[in-house]
Amino acid sequence: MSGQVIGVIGGTGNLGAAIAWRLARAGRTVLIGSRKAEAAQEKAAELGHGLVGMANADAAAQADLIIVTVPFSAQEATLADIKPHVVGKIVVDTTVPLVPPKVMRVQLPAEGSAAARAQGLLGEGVTMVSGFHNVAAHKLAQDIDVGCDVLVFGDDKAARAEVVALADAMGLRGLHAGALVNSAAAEAMTSILIFMNKTYKVDGAGIRITGELIPPAD
Amino acid sequence: MSGQVIGVIGGTGNLGAAIAWRLARAGRTVLIGSRKAEAAQEKAAELGHGLVGMANADAAAQADLIIVTVPFSAQEATLADIKPHVVGKIVVDTTVPLVPPKVMRVQLPAEGSAAARAQGLLGEGVTMVSGFHNVAAHKLAQDIDVGCDVLVFGDDKAARAEVVALADAMGLRGLHAGALVNSAAAEAMTSILIFMNKTYKVDGAGIRITGELIPPAD
Numbered sequence: 001m002s003g004q005v006i007g008v009i010g011g012t013g014n015l016g017a018a019i020a021w022r023l024a025r026a027g028r029t030v031l032i033g034s035r036k037a038e039a040a041q042e043k044a045a046e047l048g049h050g051l052v053g054m055a056n057a058d059a060a061a062q063a064d065l066i067i068v069t070v071p072f073s074a075q076e077a078t079l080a081d082i083k084p085h086v087v088g089k090i091v092v093d094t095t096v097p098l099v100p101p102k103v104m105r106v107q108l109p110a111e112g113s114a115a116a117r118a119q120g121l122l123g124e125g126v127t128m129v130s131g132f133h134n135v136a137a138h139k140l141a142q143d144i145d146v147g148c149d150v151l152v153f154g155d156d157k158a159a160r161a162e163v164v165a166l167a168d169a170m171g172l173r174g175l176h177a178g179a180l181v182n183s184a185a186a187e188a189m190t191s192i193l194i195f196m197n198k199t200y201k202v203d204g205a206g207i208r209i210t211g212e213l214i215p216p217a218d
Numbered sequence: 219m220s221g222q223v224i225g226v227i228g229g230t231g232n233l234g235a236a237i238a239w240r241l242a243r244a245g246r247t248v249l250i251g252s253r254k255a256e257a258a259q260e261k262a263a264e265l266g267h268g269l270v271g272m273a274n275a276d277a278a279a280q281a282d283l284i285i286v287t288v289p290f291s292a293q294e295a296t297l298a299d300i301k302p303h304v305v306g307k308i309v310v311d312t313t314v315p316l317v318p319p320k321v322m323r324v325q326l327p328a329e330g331s332a333a334a335r336a337q338g339l340l341g342e343g344v345t346m347v348s349g350f351h352n353v354a355a356h357k358l359a360q361d362i363d364v365g366c367d368v369l370v371f372g373d374d375k376a377a378r379a380e381v382v383a384l385a386d387a388m389g390l391r392g393l394h395a396g397a398l399v400n401s402a403a404a405e406a407m408t409s410i411l412i413f414m415n416k417t418y419k420v421d422g423a424g425i426r427i428t429g430e431l432i433p434p435a436d
Binding site for chain 2: 104105106107108112147148151175176177178179181182184185186188189191192193195196197199200201202203204205206207208209210211212213214215216
């Protein structure tokens with residue numbers, strides 16, 4: 001894993017920049033992608049820690065593992081843009097299917113989840129994982145305890161474990177949460193958290209799995 | 219609320235019995251319903267605290283607020299049984315759409331959620347609320363801290379507040395979680411918790427909303 005290159009697509013956005021920053025700070029080699037290379041370069045310079053910025057397609061081409069952090073409305077176009085460059089790689093989709101203006105209302109897509117939609121758009125040649133749906137980006141961008149578990153979904157257990165480890169490296173608690181189809185649970189939960197933020201005046205509500213969790217041996 | 223009668227449909231099951239026991243212990247008037255009146259009477263006698271058992275339809279008829287606690291496979295028949303007796307009342311659906319044998323896999327129904335399905339089966343004359351999807355029944359049945367928030371869903375805010383208060387009375391933390399359609403999030407999360415129980419050897423994983431929550435004034 002030492003030589004692994006991680007590409008964060010949409011890395012100039014709030015979530016992407018925070019993920020890139022935490023991973024780079026943890027010593028990972030991270031490329032920030034954006035629709036415009038120049039914006040990515042500026043963000044990379046701003047964040048430091050050896051981050052490098054470039055166009056999304058270039059970041060996807062040069063990376064071994066790709067994390068997609070774009071709004072639901074941009075998911076389809078973004079995945080089409082990187083599709084030629086991700087075959088045989090792990091793609092981590094973080095998309096939450098929020099449909100403005102009713103973002104406090106669960107509105108899962110026809111495919112069942114944004115992750116399933118991503119798999120459909122990229123095809124079976126990609127090892128799809130999803131996660132990071134519930135973490136408040138503005139908290140992740142600070143050097144604080146985010147107070148939120150990262151539920152990681154995917155049908156390939158080894159790929160899932162890589163992403164769980166990435167969450168751990170970022171100072172979060174990554175947890176295996178089952179098959180890719182289960183992504184619907186975390187994606188839907190984000191609308192609940194936005195509702196909580198408004199109803200209970202929370203500055204970035206999160207979720208924790210309770211109980212005594214014993215990490216699996218493998 | 220002092221004269222309010224609560225009917226727990228399917229109250230001889232693990233979740234129903236635990237809810238009935240906690241509510242009766244908190245001083246509420248609770249009827250336990252079951253398909254067979256005799257089984258309900260036995261369970262009521264076993265649990266004590268003034269609980270009374272009878273057939274589901276009778277419990278629904280005599281109660282002001284009805285809590286339905288049956289497996290997904292029994293939801294349709296049970297709701298048909300109580301339908302003539304619940305018009306104008308609050309019905310709290312706790313159904314989790316688990317489809318054996320793959321209970322660790324999210325399998326939301328075509329209606330989007332079990333709660334939406336319940337509303338469809340009972341019709342608009344009923345004030346539908348849903349909740350208690352994530353609480354481990356065997357923990358709820360003991361005099362311990364369950365360690366799990368109760369997310370409460372419903373389009374009628376006042377009815378939702380009644381159920382939040384019931385959860386609080388049971389020694390849990392009830393939380394407003396938005397419209398009935400949002401129930402999908404908590405229903406789906408139960409499959410994740412079952413997966414956690416197996417993968418991380420947890421004795422009844424639960425969820426907590428994190429952050430500093432300030433209860434709304436109304």
